[in-house]
Amino acid sequence: MSDVSIIELREYGDAAALDALRRCLEPLGGMQAFVRPGQKVLLKPNLLSGFAPDRAVTTHPSVVRAAALLVREAGGVVAIGDSPAVGTLDKVLKRTGVAEVIEEVGAAVADFEHTATFEDAGNRVARRIELAKAVADADVIITLPKLKTHVQMGFTGALKNQFGLILGAAKARCHFRFQDREWLAGLILEINRTAKPALAIMDAVVGMEGEGPSSGDPRAIGLLLASADLAAVDCLACHLIDLDPESLPLTRAAKRYGYGTTDLARIRVLGPDWKQFRVPDFKKVTQYISILRLLPMPDVLTRWMRRHIAPGPVIVADRCVKCEACAKGCPVQPPAIQPLEKPREQVDHHRCIRCYCCHEFCPVKAIELQPTWLHRLFRLNHLTDWVTRNLADLILIGRRRR
Numbered sequence: 001m002s003d004v005s006i007i008e009l010r011e012y013g014d015a016a017a018l019d020a021l022r023r024c025l026e027p028l029g030g031m032q033a034f035v036r037p038g039q040k041v042l043l044k045p046n047l048l049s050g051f052a053p054d055r056a057v058t059t060h061p062s063v064v065r066a067a068a069l070l071v072r073e074a075g076g077v078v079a080i081g082d083s084p085a086v087g088t089l090d091k092v093l094k095r096t097g098v099a100e101v102i103e104e105v106g107a108a109v110a111d112f113e114h115t116a117t118f119e120d121a122g123n124r125v126a127r128r129i130e131l132a133k134a135v136a137d138a139d140v141i142i143t144l145p146k147l148k149t150h151v152q153m154g155f156t157g158a159l160k161n162q163f164g165l166i167l168g169a170a171k172a173r174c175h176f177r178f179q180d181r182e183w184l185a186g187l188i189l190e191i192n193r194t195a196k197p198a199l200a201i202m203d204a205v206v207g208m209e210g211e212g213p214s215s216g217d218p219r220a221i222g223l224l225l226a227s228a229d230l231a232a233v234d235c236l237a238c239h240l241i242d243l244d245p246e247s248l249p250l251t252r253a254a255k256r257y258g259y260g261t262t263d264l265a266r267i268r269v270l271g272p273d274w275k276q277f278r279v280p281d282f283k284k285v286t287q288y289i290s291i292l293r294l295l296p297m298p299d300v301l302t303r304w305m306r307r308h309i310a311p312g313p314v315i316v317a318d319r320c321v322k323c324e325a326c327a328k329g330c331p332v333q334p335p336a337i338q339p340l341e342k343p344r345e346q347v348d349h350h351r352c353i354r355c356y357c358c359h360e361f362c363p364v365k366a367i368e369l370q371p372t373w374l375h376r377l378f379r380l381n382h383l384t385d386w387v388t389r390n391l392a393d394l395i396l397i398g399r400r401r402r
Contacts, residue, residue, distance in 0.1 A: 002229035002261040003028060004236050006271040009205050010222045012053070017062040017224075018069060021201065024226045025070065027270040034199045034228070035140055037075025042110055042138035043067055044197070046146040046161055047082035048214055049363060050095030056208045056218035059144045061097035063203045063224070067144055068105040081110030081134050082164045085171070086325050086361045089113075110134035115167060118194045125178070125186040129194055131165045141197045143230065147204040147221065147237050149212035149285045151356045151369065153181060154248045156213050157237050158200035158230035162191045175355040176331035185249035189257050192230065200230045202237060209241070209283040215365045216283070223277050231260025232267045236274065239264055241282035310354040311369040315339055315346050319366035326358035326367060 007024035009016060025031055035041055045059035053060050068078045080102055084092040089112055093099040102109060116136035118129050135141065145161040153160060166174060178184040202225040210216035221240060227233045231254040238245040245251040251262050261267055315326075320339055327335040336352040338345070359367040 001266055001268045002227065002232040003268050003270055004225055004227040004229070004232050006226075006236075006269060006274055006277075007224050008222055008272060008277075009224050010220070012060050012062045012205060014062050014065055017060075018066040020224055021063070021066040021070060021226075024201075024224050024271070028226060028228070031070040031074040031076075034142070035071050035074040035076040039076050039139040040137060041071045041076040041078055041140045041142060042134050043071070043078060043080045043107075043142050043144055044110075044161065044164065045080070045082060045098065045144040046148075046156075046164070047084050047089070047092050047096055047098065048164075049084055049086040049361065050092045051214070051363070052095065053097050054218070056146070056148070056206045056216075057214050058092075058096045058098075059146045059203045060205065061101050063201065063205070064098055064144060065101040065105065067142060067201055068101060068107055071142070072105060076140065078105060078107040079110035079134060079138065080107050081112045081132070083112045083132060083167045083171070084164075085168075085329060085357070086363065111137060112167060115170075120190070120194060123190045123193070125183055125190055129191060130167075130170060131191065131195065132167055135165055135195050140199075141195055142199045142201065143197045145200065145202050145233075147202055147207035147241070149209055149216055149283070151211055151213075151215075151285050151359055153185070153250060154285055155234070155238060155243060155250070157234040158197075158202060159192055159234055159250050159254065160188060161200075162195055162197065163188050165191055165195055172329060172331035172357065174331075175357055176353065179353050179355065181249045182253070185253035186256075188250060189253045189259055193257070193259065197230060199226065199228055200233045201226045202233050204237060204240065207241070207282075210285075211359070211369070212285065214360050215362065215367070219279065219282060221277060221279055223274075229260045229267075231262050235262050235264055236267055236269065240274065240278055241284075242278065242280040243282070243284055307349055307352075308372055311371045312349050312352060312354070313337060313347055313356065313358050314368050314370045315343075316366045316368055317343065319364050321364055321366070323363065325361045325363060329357045329361035331355060331357060 005027045009020040051057040111133040114133040115130045116133045150156040204221045204223045208216040209219040336348045
């Protein structure tokens with residue numbers, strides 16, 4: 001059994017968040033169960049981009065502050081950081097309100113400019129991984145995810161948050177190299193195995209529904225979740241928003257790797273009855289392309305089906321501010337999306353790999369995902385989701401990496 005502690009927190013606020021987190025960690029032994037005096041502790045919030053806290057894109061600064069203060073109380077030395085998808089870390093820290101937290105609590109800004117090399121012969125996807133030097137500098141890593149939907153992976157939470165340990169341009173290369181969601185999920189699991197976060201504290205006070213992780217809408221849930229088992233946190237979070245964890249590539253990867261608990265029946269929830277916080281009408285992401293990324297088809301056929309079935313990015317002209325964040329974040333070189341071109345030439349759908357980085361990185365919600373005519377005609381999302389949920393593991397058993 002894995003323990004996940006939950007506590008109600010309906011509104012953000014420095015005092016309220018600190019009190020709630022303290023009570024949330026008590027059943028797990030308090031912060032002192034994870035941090036010893038003198039240890040260097042990396043707090044890794046979700047700092048995707050420089051959005052204001054009320055947009056629900058990033059971990060709320062009051063939650064980051066509460067975690068930092070409790071680490072200090074336990075005698076730990078705090079560093080805070082992430083590798084944003086858009087913008088420099090300094091700018092993102094300021095815009096998200098986390099810079100004020102760092103100054104107030106006397107924390108350091110973690111080193112997300114340099115890398116350290118980690119090797120693990122037991123890894124199946126990447127035996128050699130370059131992660132932020134902050135990982136090597138830390139004795140303890142505490143991940144501070146935000147509960148959100150994710151247009152590529154379906155959901156982003158405790159496990160997915162460690163993808164931010166890969167620095168800027170390298171993330172884009174990973175998207176290009178691991179176009180298959182199952183392989184990308186495997187990479188993310190191996191990052192978790194390498195970094196070994198000791199504790200996850202999930203900000204589910206206000207999550208993001210719809211077209212997450214940046215273009216969705218805030219949705220109140222009213223909880224903080226904490227556990228040493230990151231997969232268990234994600235599993236419970238999925239059930240809170242009525243999302244089947246088995247439909248997600250990260251859940252399937254966690255099961256394959258034996259990483260944590262992905263079965264709700266094997267999770268002991270400490271705190272109030274979690275079912276009273278369920279949000280059954282939470283807007284999910286429709287995963288149009290799921291089964292196409294699983295089937296062992298020739299590359300040329302996979303590319304054709306991706307182009308004709310997976311929704312493609314479209315630039316909404318009256319929202320676009322021509323900042324080129326989409327082009328800068330595109331892992332394809334030269335970029336498959338060019339906002340400065342004529343409307344019909346802005347997206348090269350023949351080269352677009354449908355990773356949706358452009359959608360994720362756009363600061364003004366100017367990228368929409370447009371279903372293809374073939375998808376609209378046959379309503380393929382229902383079929384692909386069903387097949388992914390029921391046959392994915394069987395397909396993967398016989399699959400070889402291309």
